[in-house]
Amino acid sequence: MKLPTLREIGTEAKLLLIGIPVLIWTLVPIYHMFLFAISPKEDAFSGKLWPDHPTLHNFEIVFRQQHYFLRDFWVQFGNSTVIAIATGALTLFIATSAAFSISRLRAPGGRAVMNLALFTYFIPAAFLAVPMYRTMGNYGLLNSHWSLILAMVTIASPYAIWVLKQASDKLPVELDEAATMDGATTLQLFRLVYVPLMMPSLVAVGTYAILLAWNEYLYAFLLLSKDTDITLPVALGNFLAADDSPWELLMTTGFIYALPPAAIYYAFKRYMVGGLTAGAVKS
Amino acid sequence: MAITLSDHAVPRPPLSARLSTPQAWGILLLAPYTLVFLAFVVYPIGYGLWLARHPESYVALYNDPIFARAAVNTLIFLVIGINIKMLVALFLSGFFVQQRAWIRWLSVLFILPWAVPSIPTILSVRFMLNPEWGVINHLIFQFTADDGPNWLNDPTVALTMAIAVHIWKSLPFWTLILMTGRLAISNDLFEAAAVDGASFWQKFRYITWPSMRTLYVTCTLLSMIWTLGDFNSVYLLTGGGPADLTHVLSTLGIRYLRLDQLNLAMASIVCALPLVLPLVYFMMKRLSR
Numbered sequence: 268m269k270l271p272t273l274r275e276i277g278t279e280a281k282l283l284l285i286g287i288p289v290l291i292w293t294l295v296p297i298y299h300m301f302l303f304a305i306s307p308k309e310d311a312f313s314g315k316l317w318p319d320h321p322t323l324h325n326f327e328i329v330f331r332q333q334h335y336f337l338r339d340f341w342v343q344f345g346n347s348t349v350i351a352i353a354t355g356a357l358t359l360f361i362a363t364s365a366a367f368s369i370s371r372l373r374a375p376g377g378r379a380v381m382n383l384a385l386f387t388y389f390i391p392a393a394f395l396a397v398p399m400y401r402t403m404g405n406y407g408l409l410n411s412h413w414s415l416i417l418a419m420v421t422i423a424s425p426y427a428i429w430v431l432k433q434a435s436d437k438l439p440v441e442l443d444e445a446a447t448m449d450g451a452t453t454l455q456l457f458r459l460v461y462v463p464l465m466m467p468s469l470v471a472v473g474t475y476a477i478l479l480a481w482n483e484y485l486y487a488f489l490l491l492s493k494d495t496d497i498t499l500p501v502a503l504g505n506f507l508a509a510d511d512s513p514w515e516l517l518m519t520t521g522f523i524y525a526l527p528p529a530a531i532y533y534a535f536k537r538y539m540v541g542g543l544t545a546g547a548v549k550s
Numbered sequence: 551m552a553i554t555l556s557d558h559a560v561p562r563p564p565l566s567a568r569l570s571t572p573q574a575w576g577i578l579l580l581a582p583y584t585l586v587f588l589a590f591v592v593y594p595i596g597y598g599l600w601l602a603r604h605p606e607s608y609v610a611l612y613n614d615p616i617f618a619r620a621a622v623n624t625l626i627f628l629v630i631g632i633n634i635k636m637l638v639a640l641f642l643s644g645f646f647v648q649q650r651a652w653i654r655w656l657s658v659l660f661i662l663p664w665a666v667p668s669i670p671t672i673l674s675v676r677f678m679l680n681p682e683w684g685v686i687n688h689l690i691f692q693f694t695a696d697d698g699p700n701w702l703n704d705p706t707v708a709l710t711m712a713i714a715v716h717i718w719k720s721l722p723f724w725t726l727i728l729m730t731g732r733l734a735i736s737n738d739l740f741e742a743a744a745v746d747g748a749s750f751w752q753k754f755r756y757i758t759w760p761s762m763r764t765l766y767v768t769c770t771l772l773s774m775i776w777t778l779g780d781f782n783s784v785y786l787l788t789g790g791g792p793a794d795l796t797h798v799l800s801t802l803g804i805r806y807l808r809l810d811q812l813n814l815a816m817a818s819i820v821c822a823l824p825l826v827l828p829l830v831y832f833m834m835k836r837l838s839r
Contacts (some may be wrong), residue, residue: 285645286656293660296718299685300674314688361586364579374576380584385837387591389830391779393800394822395591397807397815398598402590405597421590424583429837453575482667485781485804500669504786507673514677521670532665533658 300525303518310514314537319365325519336506336518339494347481347498350412354419354480360426362472366431367461371443372453381432388425393485395422400489414490415498423476430475432447434468435461471538471548479526499524602816611817616805620797621821623709627798628774631713636770639721643728644758664722672715672786676702679711705795708788712796716783724769731765732758767837775829778822 269280301312302318304325310318327333332340365384369377402408408414442464446456450538462469484500491497495506503524506517589761646657658748663671679701687698688746702708739757750758781800784790789795790805797805799822 282645282648282653285642288662289642289645289660291654292718293665293722296671296674296678297666299678300670303674303677312683314683314685316685340669357616361582363582368576368579372572372576372579374573374580377576377580380580380587382834383587383591384583385834386830387587389775389833390591391775391800391826393779393781393803394819394826395594396781397803397812397819398594398601399590400807401601401812402594402597406589417586421586424586424634425607428583453572482669484786489804489807500667501670503673507786507789518670518674518677519671525666525670528667529662529665532661536661 300518300522303515304522306515308513308515312519319412320367325515326523328516329519329523334513336502336509336513337516337520339502340520342495343497343499343502344524346412347500348494348496350415350419350487351477351481352549353412354423357416357420358423358476359469359473362427362431362536363462363465363469365424365428367457370432370435371438371456371461380510381428384425384428386425387421388429392422394454396485396489399486403490409490410492410496410498412491415483415487416480418486418490419476419480422486423479427472427476430472431465434465438464458540467538470535474531474538476536478531481528562749598816601813602820604813607813607817608821610814611821614814616794616797617802617818617821619795620799620802620818623796624778624798624822626709627713627716627780628777631716632770632773633778634713635717635721636724636766636773638717639724639728639769640762640766642721642725643732644754646725647732648731655825661722663719664726668719668782669786671719672782675711675715675718676787701746702788703747703792708792709784709796712784712787715787716780717779719783720773724773727760727769728765731762768833770834771829775826775833778826 297399302316305321305323306315306318306319307322307324310320329337329340332338357371365380368374369381399421401417402413403409406460409530425488438461442460443456446460482500483498484504487498488501488504494502499520503517503521506514506520560697578833646660664747678686679696681687681700681703684701686701690696690698699707701711735758740753743753743757779800780798781804784796784798785801788796790801794805798817803818806812806818
């Protein structure tokens with residue numbers, strides 16, 4: 268085995284000098300959250316870097332809803348799940364139809380719709396939130412899960428359409444021509460040729476919409492208000508209402524809430540990175 | 551034959567006959583998004599602009615010191631915060647393209663802030679900064695026997711922390727994007743430069759930067775547009791406080807909304823449009839090619 272030269276050690280040391288601060292910077296807030304989740308209240312509030320008596324008791328309290336702030340935990344978890352999945356499904360339906368129509372069928376007005384979608388993509392979401400709140404009120408949807416689902420679909424579909432259109436443009440035209448020659452109807456073309464070939468992009472877009480809806484705070488907090496209607500992030504924000512909030516339980520709930528999206532992200536990372544980079548790199 | 555000759559003489563067939571089946575399907579399949587767009591983008595924007603039509607709203611805004619402060623804070627957030635973030639991302643993208651097993655592992659962990667939802671992590675930072683029970687002041691007390699500062703009670707520190715939280719959350723994403731830009735550069739160029747004895751800085755100046763410039767500028771502008779809408783970093787960390795001194799335009803709009811001053815909320819957003827619309831226009835031109 269060859270011993271490393273002084274120069275190689277120097278390079279490695281320089282890289283470590285960057286890598287270690289990056290690691291600390293990245294992990295501190297997450298470690299702090301985890302630390303609270305496994306600490307009894309006294310340990311959490313005494314600034315210890317590792318609890319004297321690590322415990323899973325906080326998780327038990329959350330799962331059994333044994334605290335005032337947590338009495339609707341499972342209902343809220345369910346709300347978050349239903350809203351995320353509904354957003355994912357609706358976004359997929361709307362975006363796939365639109366992308367197929369624009370890219371493959373070259374529908375009249377397709378280009379205009381694409382530009383309108385791009386325009387929506389660039390409106391800062393917090394700016395649209397104010398008039399959206401009143402609009403949902405005018406439609407009589409406030410405090411209904413549909414308001415949040417539809418708002419999330421509005422925000423998710425422009426990017427979804429754009430990603431899917433970029434991906435469909437890459438499929439060869441000959442495929443459609445061959446299928447049509449064989450007598451495929453437009454619907455068959457969509458179902459039997461287009462959707463199977465687009466699967467990786469569809470997974471990316473569906474995951475994107477689900478994560479967007481699961482993570483959303485602002486719209487959820489504006490559009491839903493009843494304790495049994497709200498989603499988990501709003502419930503987390505509501506912990507701040509009291510001065511003596513049980514922070515160890517807040518962090519435990521936050522930790523549980525953060526796990527599914529992190530797991531989904533890492534499971535679909537291959538698709539996500541491809542889809543996401545397509546979104547920003549094209550320059 | 552006869553039909554083609556007298557084409558313009560016969561009345562045009564009805565619309566359904568003129569459209570081929572795929573075209574009819576095409577229009578039908580565009581309908582769902584068009585409906586969503588009309589109901590949840592066109593209507594709210596039109597309604598919002600209509601609410602913001604009174605000149606008095608703008609006078610009231612002009613006289614509200616919180617608005618001026620929020621506008622300045624937003625500019626600080628965008629001009630200083632985003633540029634620091636993008637420069638760090640540019641630097642780190644160079645670090646993460648190094649071929650080392652441990653750097654690959656580190657890059658998996660590095661994505662975590664982007665992969666986890668922002669609410670619990672922002673709240674986690676908020677408690678770290680708690681003057682009495684937060685871990686930071688506990689450590690300061692242990693090492694210096696002095697009480698640490700009341701972090702979030704100082705508007706400058708509080709805004710800086712909000713920017714830091716924003717950077718923490720979105721740095722991985724932009725680093726990843728800039729990494730793909732770096733990886734797209736042909737390695738031959740760097741090898742040739744190494745043969746010619748180019749320094750680290752020369753390689754960056756004459757190879758990396760020229761091929762990444764467009765991407766870098768696009769990313770910076772895109773990040774600016776998105777950061778205008780970053781409500782969580784400020785709202786959940788400082789709540790706009792102390793004394794409403796750390797608001798940005800996005801949290802201010804919601805504050806007015808909660809105070810039932812919808813016309814002010816919309817007017818404050820309209821005031822941001824001269825900044826937003828050119829950026830949006832520029833990005834649309836970039837992406838619709």
